[in-house]
Amino acid sequence: MKFRGRLLEHEPLARSTTYRIGGPARYFVLPAEVEDVVKALHFAEDQGLPWLVLGLGSNLLIKDGGFPGVVIRMGKGLDRFEMKGATAIVGAGMPTPILARRTAEAGFVGVERFLGIPGTVGGGIYMNAGCHGAEFAEVVTEVTVMDPKGKVKTLTRKQIPFKYRASNLGSVIVLEAKLGLGEENPAKLKELQGKLLRWRKAGTPFDQPCCGSVFKNPGGPKTAGMLIDEAGLKGFTIGGAQVSPLHANYFVNTGTAKASDVLKLIDHVRKTVQKRLGVELGLEVKVIGV
Ligand SMILES: Cc1cc2nc3c(=O)[nH]c(=O)nc-3n(C[C@H](O)[C@H](O)[C@H](O)COP(=O)(O)OP(=O)(O)OC[C@H]3O[C@@H](n4cnc5c(N)ncnc54)[C@H](O)[C@@H]3O)c2cc1C
Known part of the structure; x- marks a missing residue:
């Protein structure tokens, strides 16, 4: 081929x-x-x-x-970016931090807080990624997808059953999206982005290999990170995989971790939190392969 x-x-x-x-x-x-x-x-x-x-x-x-x-x-070649009025037309392969920066610099508000989400726009929409009280579902107006046969169709926001960290799009490939943004002073957005980045640098192990949050927040008053911390698991290590001492819902690869180490750590943390605090944690990270 x-x-x-x-x-x-x-x-x-x-x-x-x-x-x-x-x-x-x-x-x-x-x-x-x-x-x-x-x-x-x-x-x-x-x-x-x-x-x-x-x-x-x-x-x-x-x-x-x-x-x-x-x-x-999905990456280069599939990373189109265009503004039509306050609508961003974005290819799935565009990195979300670049989208956040470019739109903010152009004076558009809506995705500025996604600066620290180190994925693509396609992955962000598929996962309904979000942070600091915002998520992709709030700005998406249309998504163009390809089905497994290669057929392309466009879905409106209403046709996508977004939930917390899920689009429920099923077995399709996101190709492109339209995002409805608003207008805002670029200097104000730049200042906010600076603050958010400093917050991330201080509060998450941003310089160690990881996948961001391992578990979804369970929906009660406490985040998954708070629960794992309360269960006494910060710093807990199996092989090369460690519950970050900085942020308990980030499990980092200290250098030599195998997937099997991370999976054992996930299992241990899930069981310990269930036993000690009675809360069932659901996975945010997607585990794939054999
Ligand atoms: C340091 C760090 C911080 C993070 N912070 C956050 C955060 O604040 N908020 C948050 O929500 N997430 C966060 N994440 C997780 C992650 O960045 C997001 O989920 C991101 O949107 C995933 O995008 P990706 O392109 O990397 O997807 P991938 O990891 O490559 O894929 C994730 C899933 O999406 C599917 N997928 C990817 N692209 C497409 C596509 N074009 N069409 C259809 N399906 C697709 C994959 O098949 C897979 O099931 C963080 C991760 C790290 C490492």
Whole structure:
């Protein structure tokens, strides 16, 4: 199969996740255009293999055996950005921090608080990522998706059953989105972004490989991080995986972690919080592979 982008084989997925963990992908496609995404899906179908769409791998724990199928990595070439009035038209491959910065600099408010979410816009919409009281669902007005057969359709906001950290879009690839923004003074937005970044640097292990929050907040008065801290688990370590001493809902790779270490740590933390505090924690990170 000929791609305008690249097709790699046995590509270590640890290179493509912020955890720096994950075995190889049998095939790894870097599409240069939408047509390549269609080809990748057809290629997977012809080979009888499963496919997986990847953004910046910042919410993924890929198992040590890797992914025995076709990974489609959304990035350059699929990262269009255009403002039409106060509507941003954004390709799935655009990094969310760049979107946050560019729109703020142009004087638009709505995604400025997503500056510290180190994924793509496609991954952000798929996960309904958010922070500091905002989430993608609030700004999305339209999403263009591709189904597993390669057919493209556009969904309106109302057709997408967004929930906390979930779009429930199912088995589709997000290609592009329209985001409805408002107008705001760029200097004010810059100041806010500076504050938020300082907050992140002080309160999260931003310079260590991780996937952000491991568990979803359970919805009560306490966040998952508070509960894990209360259960006495800050700093708890299994192999190369550690509950960050800085933020208990971030589990970091101290350098040599395998996916199996992180999975054991997840299991231990979940059971301990359940036993000591009676709260069931649900996973935010997506665990994928074999
Ligand atoms: C240091 C750090 C801080 C973080 N802070 C936050 C935070 O404040 N708030 C927050 O919500 N998250 C946070 N995260 C988690 C993560 O950045 C977000 O979930 C992000 O939106 C994931 O985007 P991604 O491109 O990396 O997706 P990936 O991790 O590559 O994929 C995540 C999921 O989305 C799917 N997916 C990716 N792209 C597409 C696409 N184009 N179409 C369809 N499905 C797709 C994948 O198949 C997978 O199921 C943080 C992570 C890190 C490492």
